[in-house]
Amino acid sequence: MRQGPEEQLPNRAADAVTTGQMAALLRALRRRHARHNRDRELTYREIASRTGWSTTAVAEYFTGHTLAPTDRLDALVRLLGATSVEQGALATARDRIDEHRRSGRPRAPISARPVLRQLPPPPRHFSGRDEELAVLDGLIDGTRAAGVVAIAAIDGAAGVGKTTLAAHWAHRTADLYLDGQLYVDLRGFDPSGRTVTAAHALRSFLSALGVPDSQVPASEDAAAALYRSLLTGRRVSILLDNAYDSAHVRPLLPATATCTAVVTSRNRLTGLVALDGAHPITLGPLPQAAAHIVFATRIGDGRAEAEPAATATIVGLCAGLPLALGVAAARAATNPHTPLQALAAELSAARLDALTGDDPRSDTRAVFSWSYHALTVAAARLFRMLGLHPGTPISVAAAASLAAVSVTEAGAALAELVRGNLLSHRGADRYLIHDLFHWYAAELVRDTEPDGVREAATHRLLHHYLHTAHAAARPVEPPLQAPAPGVVAGDPGDDASAWFAAEHTALLRAIDIAVARGQDAITWQLAEKLGDYLDRRGHWNDLASIQEAALTAARRLREPLSEAGAHRHLARAHLRLGHYGQARTHLSAALELAQRHGDRHAEGRTWLSLALLSEREGRLDAARDQARHALGICVEMEDRPGQARALNAVGWYQALLGEYADALAHCERSVTLAAEVDDPICQANAWHSLGYSHHRLGDYHQALTCYHQALGRFRQAGDDHLAGLILTDLGDAHSCLGDTVAAGGAWREALALLDNVRHQDAEKVRARLAH
Known part of the structure; x- marks a missing residue:
């Protein structure tokens, strides 16, 4: 057949x-x-x-x-x-x-960007929500058929599981979005008030989509238009978490039917529904059966089955809130020999009336209080103090400073909070508090601690960040004034750049706290310590933002030399971003302040910055003359570190002008002097200048030797920006010697580093690789 x-x-x-x-x-x-x-x-x-x-x-x-x-x-x-x-x-x-x-398919260009993978990890324990998942699935089917953008607006009370649902669904459908997923926590209800603005989120998304920092439009409307253009034709899902209202997320919505946006908020986003065609999904508490599964899964089905009445009581008192269920399950799991009936009795005694009320925040607070009151005195005090922290991952040393205890005592309290599911462990020395717990801790510290205690704790926290940043940024300088009692200065370790990267957001928020409290001295000092790191890593918008705050603080302090320093840092940020007019304005102000107050050291540094600006503007003769002027001041002041930097600057501009013999002489002196004063960054720059000169003279082998000397030092300093530029020149030298394999390897590595800092020179490296 x-x-x-x-x-x-x-x-x-x-x-x-x-x-x-x-x-x-x-x-x-x-x-x-x-x-x-x-x-x-x-x-x-x-x-x-x-x-x-x-x-x-x-x-x-x-x-x-x-x-x-x-x-x-x-x-x-x-x-x-x-x-x-x-x-x-x-x-x-x-x-x-x-x-x-x-x-x-055509071979992807060298510049092909990786698939976007920004989603938070999928939730470990997920149950129920079948109806909402079906709505989300059907939304994609319907909108794609109609050729319109799929937008879902998930609202619900605190702790009801909005983010969990959105993340679970996004992971479940990830294979439909070939270009990946974008995610941002907008922190619309952050107790500190530090909401992530749409403009900031746009900069982050554009960076992920490959736009160099210097090419991000200044206006929010222009940035949003560029963002929508880049998404055209791409298949991307976008999770906009914790929005405050419709206006908060509207600039972040895509305009192409191949993309999907899911928004979560504690508020109902009626504007998004009415004006943008979003499909509303209001999330209520979990049904009893699903809540039982969540709790039983986390403590073990056998234990739940052994005490069904107590399990039902605990699940019922948690009011179907997934976060409350998680806290209750953690309490049970960390007390494996305590009968569930005893735990149910404890929960019942913890303001049962609030748990059965109609205010979801009160419900959550009651469950949190049950877990909080089970803590030891030391852990409970640290938990309260965390309400004064910005809410970013916190180190043991920072926690010790906040509570004025030893590192050992802080570590023990943090471990207890992790066991109680009030914190999560992030790496070897970092702990993260959930937004809702942070809100609860902020409420506790406000209601239970006197003003003086809160002020002292915040003061210690700021000084912890200041002293640790000082150790990371200026390890060879004399220490700051001794920290206040109770402050534990952290150890940034051998890799200062890694410490700055781990504390990046915390340091920015510490500056915000200092500004809000009128702590002007801490504001400009912290901003100064962060300057080099932000510059090296390409965070030039952040650099500009904190230096604006530093400039305002220095003016209030009536410290003109600090003001001049803030002007120089601001000029550096604007110079990196290509805003040459603004850079010149700030450098002119810095120079005038230095000259008026007779600070020749500051004047010399400013002339070097002016030389760099002249170079960027293509005025190489002016750049060389300004660097010579800076060198003369440094010699006059017997400023040996300044002399080393100025010697290299003069030599670099001579090399750019083709004056190679003079360039080699100046840069060799710079290398020697920089080694004597232990300035590895200056050494690296001078080695690069030497390599560039030998390269242009046709001595490619000597150029390679110099480039490798520079590259090793920039890598050790964590300077991806300059390491990428050195690797570009290294590849050029290999190419001149006919070694295309080595050239290609250097250029590919350069491209990865320059893309990482969104540097505009990445395009030139792509052109080299393409040919």
């Missing part, structure tokens, strides 16, 4: 080379499955329910829009009754199609 199309499946699979042909094979398999079971064909929704995938994902596989990943294809064909022979044939076909698809 002649075989039907479905029975010839292995033969058809052997010829399949497109996703459309694979989809046809899957549809044939589904028809055969229905015929063998004497039933109708399984619907996409039924297949999604049995596999745990989204309906949209299933539809994409059966229509040929997406090639199913290997593990999903295996599961799907087994569900549809494929024999072992057919499973092997289909798996082979899938690999062939994937390879054919890759080889058939």
